[in-house]
Amino acid sequence: MTEPFHHFPVMVEEITKVFEPVPGGVVLDATLGGGGHAERLLESYERLRILGLDRDEVALAAARQRLARFGDRLMVHQCRFDRLNDAMEAFSVPSLSGALFDLGVSSPQLDQADRGFSYRHEADLDMRMDRGQTWSAADVVNGYPVDLLARVLQQYGDERFARRIAKAIEAARPIETTTELAAVVVAAIPAAARRTGGHPAKRTFQAIRIEVNGELDSLAPAIDSAIASTDVGGRVAVISYHSGEDRIVKERMRLAVTGGCECPPELPCVCDAVQTVRIVRGIPRTPSPTEQTENRRASSARLRVVERVTDTPRRGMVG
Helix, strand or coil: CCHHHCCCCCCHHHHHHHCCCCCCEEEEECCCCCCHHHHHHHHHCCCEEEEEEECCHHHHHHHHHHCHHHHHHEEEEECCHHHHHHHHHHCCCCCEEEEEEECCCCHHHHHCHHHCCCCCCCCECCCCCCCCCCCCHHHHHHHCCHHHHHHHHHHHHCCCCHHHHHHHHHHHCCCCEHHHHHHHHHHHCCHHHHCCCCCCCHHHHHHHHHHHHCHHHHHHHHHHHHHHHEEEEEEEEEEECCHHHHHHHHHHHHHHHHCCCCCCCCCECCCCCEEEEEECCCCCCCCCHHHHHHCHHHCCCEEEEEEEEEEEECCCECC
16 A cells, blocks of 8 residues: 555755755655655765654555654654644654655555546545545535635636636536546636646646645645744755745745845835845756656646745845
8 A cells, every 4th residue: 555655756856955954953844745855865864854744644654664764763743734843842853954845746646546636537526635634625526606616726726717617517516526527627628728738637636636635725834834943054945836836935935034024125124024044046946857757747846945044134125
């Protein structure tokens, strides 16, 4: 059951370099998955330990097995990543040397038919990361009014035909399986648009998955907590996969850089804002062309990184 989680982590070489200069201690892997990034960091840096979080009990079991050879350098905790303070308390971790968020869904989760994440495999409409929760994709697909469903598809899937799809879903209810949903979505999209951009149902399935799991609701507080918990010289890295995620990541990182300063950009800061991080530049923002060719699911990835600095009042001008 755990073997399928042995997959290739996205931008693993870039992530390894990102954490090269951080001080020794605990790095939070907020989306442990199959443990690919954690494995590389533990292999590369003996001074680091990993606190791995995931909502998926199957992923956690696979990661424990994969990383067993590292002994107590690995700590795992089942929870949403916005509960990272609970995990730190459970393992008596006072602060972090860094944090990593890879916001993509593990390939095994997408490919495991009975999880209901994939439009390619027939399954019940599920899409729950934590299978202990009762709310599932079936509730969204069959229960949301058209306006709300269309908003979910547009905001979380960047779907330009969101309203057409939402109306088609409403007309086809009840929809019970992933393949039924995929067929409804495909039929709702104009024929010319189906021939570009991958499978026509990809964006709809992504949006529903995000809604079911409340992924964007927990992202901003999780990033804020990770930054606040990271020691000076530590780094927080986030890999996002669509515009909604990346927009939140950019906003939270900028807030930490500016301290929330609202002073006019042409004037010195007088609002007592405090800078807590700096943007780490000179790193690739996207996977290499080779990686994108070898792993099609990496093609939309975008990496942003900040480094914790000593809390500094912003007295200069904000650009």
